Amino acid sequence: MNSQLRWKFIFIGGVIVFCIFGLVGMPELPTSLRQVKQNLVDRIKLGLDLKGGSHLVLQVQVDEAIGQRCDQAVDQLTKQLHEKNIGFGEIRRVDDTHILVRSVDPATSGNFRDLVNSQFTDWNPTPAAGETNGFLLTLKPSIVADLRRDTMDQSLETITRRINALGLTEPTIAFTGRGVNEILVQLPGEGDPTRAKSVIQAGGQLELNRLADEQTYPSESAALAAHGGVLPPGAQVVSGRSESTKPGEPQQAYYILDRAPIVTGQDLRGASPSPSSNNPGQYEVRFQLSTAAAQRFGPFTEANIGRRMAIVLDHQVYTAPVINGRIEDSGVIEGQFSQESAQDLALVLRAGALPASIKYLEERTVGPSLGADSIREGVRASVASIIVVMIFLVFYYRLSGVNAVVALVLNLLILVAFMAYAGAVLTLPGIAGVILTIGMGVDSNVLVFERIREELRNGKANASAVELGFNRAFLTIIDTHVTTVVSAIFLFLFGTGPVRGFAVTLVIGLIANVFTSIYVSRAIFDWHLARMDRQAALSI
Amino acid sequence: MEFFKNVNVDWMGKAKYFAALSLALLAIGWISILRAGGPRYGIDFRGGTLVYVRFAGPPPLDKIRKGLQDAGLANSSIQTISDNVLNSGSQNDVVIGLELKGQGDESLDAGKQSIVDVLHKTFGTTDTAGKQDFNALTPSALTIFLTQKDPLSLGTNAGERYGQLAQRLLDARDKEHGGILTSFDELKNVDGATPAVLSSLPSAYSLGNFTIRNVEIVGPKVGAQLRRQAIFATLYALAGMLVYIAFRFEWVYGAAAVIAVFHDVLITLGLFSIFHFEISLTVIAALLTLVGYSMNDTIVIFDRVREDLRLMRREPFDQVVNKAINQTLSRTILTSGLTFLTVLVLFLMGGEVLRAFSFAMVVGVVVGTYSSFGIAAPIVVLWNKYRGQGTAVRAGSAADKRVAAAARR
Numbered sequence: 035m036n037s038q039l040r041w042k043f044i045f046i047g048g049v050i051v052f053c054i055f056g057l058v059g060m061p062e063l064p065t066s067l068r069q070v071k072q073n074l075v076d077r078i079k080l081g082l083d084l085k086g087g088s089h090l091v092l093q094v095q096v097d098e099a100i101g102q103r104c105d106q107a108v109d110q111l112t113k114q115l116h117e118k119n120i121g122f123g124e125i126r127r128v129d130d131t132h133i134l135v136r137s138v139d140p141a142t143s144g145n146f147r148d149l150v151n152s153q154f155t156d157w158n159p160t161p162a163a164g165e166t167n168g169f170l171l172t173l174k175p176s177i178v179a180d181l182r183r184d185t186m187d188q189s190l191e192t193i194t195r196r197i198n199a200l201g202l203t204e205p206t207i208a209f210t211g212r213g214v215n216e217i218l219v220q221l222p223g224e225g226d227p228t229r230a231k232s233v234i235q236a237g238g239q240l241e242l243n244r245l246a247d248e249q250t251y252p253s254e255s256a257a258l259a260a261h262g263g264v265l266p267p268g269a270q271v272v273s274g275r276s277e278s279t280k281p282g283e284p285q286q287a288y289y290i291l292d293r294a295p296i297v298t299g300q301d302l303r304g305a306s307p308s309p310s311s312n313n314p315g316q317y318e319v320r321f322q323l324s325t326a327a328a329q330r331f332g333p334f335t336e337a338n339i340g341r342r343m344a345i346v347l348d349h350q351v352y353t354a355p356v357i358n359g360r361i362e363d364s365g366v367i368e369g370q371f372s373q374e375s376a377q378d379l380a381l382v383l384r385a386g387a388l389p390a391s392i393k394y395l396e397e398r399t400v401g402p403s404l405g406a407d408s409i410r411e412g413v414r415a416s417v418a419s420i421i422v423v424m425i426f427l428v429f430y431y432r433l434s435g436v437n438a439v440v441a442l443v444l445n446l447l448i449l450v451a452f453m454a455y456a457g458a459v460l461t462l463p464g465i466a467g468v469i470l471t472i473g474m475g476v477d478s479n480v481l482v483f484e485r486i487r488e489e490l491r492n493g494k495a496n497a498s499a500v501e502l503g504f505n506r507a508f509l510t511i512i513d514t515h516v517t518t519v520v521s522a523i524f525l526f527l528f529g530t531g532p533v534r535g536f537a538v539t540l541v542i543g544l545i546a547n548v549f550t551s552i553y554v555s556r557a558i559f560d561w562h563l564a565r566m567d568r569q570a571a572l573s574i
Numbered sequence: 575m576e577f578f579k580n581v582n583v584d585w586m587g588k589a590k591y592f593a594a595l596s597l598a599l600l601a602i603g604w605i606s607i608l609r610a611g612g613p614r615y616g617i618d619f620r621g622g623t624l625v626y627v628r629f630a631g632p633p634p635l636d637k638i639r640k641g642l643q644d645a646g647l648a649n650s651s652i653q654t655i656s657d658n659v660l661n662s663g664s665q666n667d668v669v670i671g672l673e674l675k676g677q678g679d680e681s682l683d684a685g686k687q688s689i690v691d692v693l694h695k696t697f698g699t700t701d702t703a704g705k706q707d708f709n710a711l712t713p714s715a716l717t718i719f720l721t722q723k724d725p726l727s728l729g730t731n732a733g734e735r736y737g738q739l740a741q742r743l744l745d746a747r748d749k750e751h752g753g754i755l756t757s758f759d760e761l762k763n764v765d766g767a768t769p770a771v772l773s774s775l776p777s778a779y780s781l782g783n784f785t786i787r788n789v790e791i792v793g794p795k796v797g798a799q800l801r802r803q804a805i806f807a808t809l810y811a812l813a814g815m816l817v818y819i820a821f822r823f824e825w826v827y828g829a830a831a832v833i834a835v836f837h838d839v840l841i842t843l844g845l846f847s848i849f850h851f852e853i854s855l856t857v858i859a860a861l862l863t864l865v866g867y868s869m870n871d872t873i874v875i876f877d878r879v880r881e882d883l884r885l886m887r888r889e890p891f892d893q894v895v896n897k898a899i900n901q902t903l904s905r906t907i908l909t910s911g912l913t914f915l916t917v918l919v920l921f922l923m924g925g926e927v928l929r930a931f932s933f934a935m936v937v938g939v940v941v942g943t944y945s946s947f948g949i950a951a952p953i954v955v956l957w958n959k960y961r962g963q964g965t966a967v968r969a970g971s972a973a974d975k976r977v978a979a980a981a982r983r
Contacts, residue, residue: 408925416920
């Protein structure tokens, strides 16, 4: 063997060792056959479609957060205008990012501008079209963009905390990068995502508000009518479950609450479920307040003994207990909770509120049994077809066929090993990529072999026929492979999940294929030619 | 061994017949599509709900249908599927589909929940004694039960060991018994499943006669978005190929190859409609595979045409193309034959999940091979006839000659 060929084989051997190490040598070198198997299973990451699990796509309603910011600004601006005695006709939210202030007193319009420019720096005041002395305040685009990003980041963090608290294995939570404001949640092995879904979707906004009016009303209009159609200043109507359990009474009740909460979810130090002391068999959620909140809460409860306080969760009154004495830093949410729902609520409260509500856009759940079936059937079919192809190659091309089989096996080894190194996930469409790789791998070998046969028929000697065969087929192989790689790159750039999985396996497979069918196959031919009798017929 | 030696077929002389054949195939397929009111999109692209249920025995379709109707889900579709095309004996799987009712995203969850509710109501999963369904059990719930019950008398700190046992028991249910048990005795062979463990199960669990194997819910916006994205990704990929081939050969070769690929995809879609397969995201992957495959085949022939053109400068162009096809025929038949075999095995053995996918591949391999000599090559010949009356034009851009020269060195 000449030295050039020797180096070729050393290089090929190195690649093989590198690949085998990538598949079974990590995380630690195996010492038993069982561990080899375990490492292999760990290294080949299967997609949810193959191993089972839930795939959820949800959308954060970011505009809600922007709308909230707008509402807050309207409230603050109204207060400030009154304090500074700036006369105006009406103040109103136009949409999520615009506030209209009508008929500002011309004498104080300079003060108005100063106020907005000094204290409402997020807003751009412009004279409103078609209004005399009207101003349109526009939320600055850079602020909107920041708000959107913050809302998305915060949602992602909150959802991550909640899912981690559920204790599911290896969840993936990430932006989809596909549509607007979308988050992808993947829960491997989760055959029924119902509970996870409700935990993710729960708003988790807790507020404790004083009741502005001790009465409850059967409808919103009744609540308004009781006050002559105008709510007390700083109050709001909130609906909730009726505490009356008498049959025939309406299930819904309406409360008039102070707008400003005494305590919010951000003041919580902890929350946990515990069996209910009043209703055996049921559960309640106990929460603890931070020190700062407790300093507010203690005096408040002391001053309001005998009055009622509402526990509002996601804009729904849960309970409205009477304050019996001074409460420092803990409280109870009672309700008809089962153990699981109490656990979930405590978890959601601990993990914090979502900055905006979410909607589910997509749910795919592959049960573990279906995933197992897909793997078994897919693997069985692939192995069967590869064996058929290999038998045929050996039958048709004899010794050269063995060469092709070696190249094919090495091709698959490199493909799987690189997927393991890259942490790529094997999915069903990925298997399609593997099939195309095998097809093109066989094709490359066939192209070369047919060319060698042609040259032999034209009377060339063995060595020069092999040389010409490889050289002539080389251009074709490069052309076909580059074309397909180009298309795969486009698919990766513009495609979605499954299409991308296909593109990834295809690119890795084709690069491996050029290496095995040209470099490795040629080296084996050269080695064989060097050993065989010059006059003997090439086994092809 | 060799199948083909010195073939001499006048392929370009038969171009007319190829054109007729292609038009006929396209017409049949697309008449079927038009009659069906458009391509049959799967849940991925259409939006809607799909629940895939396995029953312990033959599924009582009438009962399911009636239950769904009573629940106001009359617009749902019910379809039985078999595991294997070779043995159509066991058809215990049913797919229940629900079109999108409203446009609202809120109704997404409702559809699945009402289907599941109907199944539970109709087939009484939670039986009268209030026992839970073992066939719908999750590992965490079983772990809690086993730890509390402690049938192996391991003490109170055995949670981890019971967790592993629960996982093994449910793995056996899912992987060996297809997700549905008909008797607790079927768990006998599980490592650690002592008689004490097995006898503790029936006291708390019943065995429901169905299990939900797969749920897909896709919102309408997502469906439209996925469809658009798949189409654009494919078009960009085709454009990329066209540019590369135009650069390596001449633009007409690129155009011919892309037209041939379009032809393949359109015919495959037509056959999809005739055989009532739905177009899903996985099928898109199959279509992309056939695009790659067909392109590969076409380029092999074009490469040979380019090479032969340098050797046969005086021959008419269509003769050169004929020769190139004949020279590569042996490899074409071999490669196509082997790939066809591969995907045929996949179609026959690959199971339900791969059915539509492998069908696209089986059709694609045949059509893709045919279109290389039946469509792509004649287009180039036709163009050359039109431009230079058949002799003057020679392929091979300057760039290509450079590469070829470099390769020869």
